Amino acid sequence: MNFESSHSDYWLPPFHKHHTSKMKSKVRILIFLLVVIGIGFWRGDISPYFPPWDERPCACDRCLFENDMLIMQRFSKFAEPFLSVNYNLSEDNFNWWKRLQAEKGDFSTYRNKVDRMFQMFPASAYVEASSPERRRTCAVVGNSGNLKKSHYGPLIDFQDVVIRMNRGRTKGYEADVGTKTTHHVMYPESAVDLDNTTRLVLFPFKILDLDWITKALSTGFSGSSYAPIKSNINANKDLVMVLNPAFMRYVHDVWLQKKGSYPSTGFMTLVLALHICDEIHVFGFGADSDGNWSHYWEKLMNNKLKTGSHPGDEEYKIILELAKHQILKFYTG
Ligand code: C5P
Numbered sequence: 001m002n003f004e005s006s007h008s009d010y011w012l013p014p015f016h017k018h019h020t021s022k023m024k025s026k027v028r029i030l031i032f033l034l035v036v037i038g039i040g041f042w043r044g045d046i047s048p049y050f051p052p053w054d055e056r057p058c059a060c061d062r063c064l065f066e067n068d069m070l071i072m073q074r075f076s077k078f079a080e081p082f083l084s085v086n087y088n089l090s091e092d093n094f095n096w097w098k099r100l101q102a103e104k105g106d107f108s109t110y111r112n113k114v115d116r117m118f119q120m121f122p123a124s125a126y127v128e129a130s131s132p133e134r135r136r137t138c139a140v141v142g143n144s145g146n147l148k149k150s151h152y153g154p155l156i157d158f159q160d161v162v163i164r165m166n167r168g169r170t171k172g173y174e175a176d177v178g179t180k181t182t183h184h185v186m187y188p189e190s191a192v193d194l195d196n197t198t199r200l201v202l203f204p205f206k207i208l209d210l211d212w213i214t215k216a217l218s219t220g221f222s223g224s225s226y227a228p229i230k231s232n233i234n235a236n237k238d239l240v241m242v243l244n245p246a247f248m249r250y251v252h253d254v255w256l257q258k259k260g261s262y263p264s265t266g267f268m269t270l271v272l273a274l275h276i277c278d279e280i281h282v283f284g285f286g287a288d289s290d291g292n293w294s295h296y297w298e299k300l301m302n303n304k305l306k307t308g309s310h311p312g313d314e315e316y317k318i319i320l321e322l323a324k325h326q327i328l329k330f331y332t333g
Pocket of ligand 1 (some may be wrong): 140141143144145165167168264266267284285286287288292294
């Protein structure tokens with residue numbers, strides 16, 4: 001797929017695969033990357049999660065750049081990870097998103113729900129800006145059973161931003177998972193109540209989810225889904241942020257090369273962290289010895305769970321790669 005023409009949401013360097021396949025010399029790669037990074041910084045798009053050259057284990061070597069095109073795609077920041085009142089999702093991206101959960105609504109229904117949503121929530125998501133004075137350190141906490149007896153609690157709480165997800169809980173598990181939550185990622189079927197200071201990060205997988213967030217924080221939601229949904233939740237409506245469906249596609253197409261049906265909540269959260277954090281500590285990712293995504297707070301009931309419709313093995317491999325190249329720190333429990 002030609003990402004330059006089909007995805008207008010993120011910038012990619014002018015680049016031609018045909019030529020790059022012949023670019024063997026380290027010098028040419030280095031010059032190319034310097035030019036691209038230079039343009040990226042000029043445009044303000046390039047990710048700050050490239051560690052400084054002298055901190056990279058493979059600086060000036062080829063290992064991090066085996067597939068130059070893919071690396072450049074992954075490390076070009078996606079322009080708008082969150083929906084905002086002025087953002088227009090393309091119909092092409094809408095159609096991609098719509099097939100995730102085979103929902104019936106059309107594009108105009110989607111737009112109406114988004115309009116109604118932004119009558120209630122902040123017009124754009126708050127993300128602390130990166131600054132030379134302050135490194136934004138983040139803990140991304142998945143729900144893996146490998147957190148049990150890990151004693152990671154203090155290390156998690158030590159980070160400025162702590163992102164938890166779905167039914168991830170702290171009460172009773174403080175020593176292993178900490179107590180602090182600054183951001184909580186959820187969708188209607190995985191929703192939990194939040195305190196007044198935690199940012200609710202909605203990952204919408206269907207139009208109903210946009211309707212749900214609007215109503216669950218006001219009049220109450222009465223629709224149904226494939227699993228029970230809370231009709232009301234406690235959360236601060238001024239701290240709601242909604243993931244851009246086009247960002248989900250970017251993670252699936254670029255990061256996962258379209259493997260699996262679509263990315264897991266945890267993996268999308270991790271790529272999101274690459275966009276909003278300067279230093280990332282990753283906890284609670286990894287299947288159990290039978291390959292199931294079991295949770296730290298419960299005994300697994302379905303031993304055929306595996307990683308559901310998500311490409312769990314691929315996601316795990318990428319996390320290991322990122323850790324190897326010091327893009328993030330991965331704690332395996
Ligand atoms: O199970 P749940 O979706 O709530 O978990 C949140 C995320 O944590 C998953 O989307 C997955 O990325 C990650 N996870 C994992 N290994 C597990 C359980 C969850 O990597 N055993």
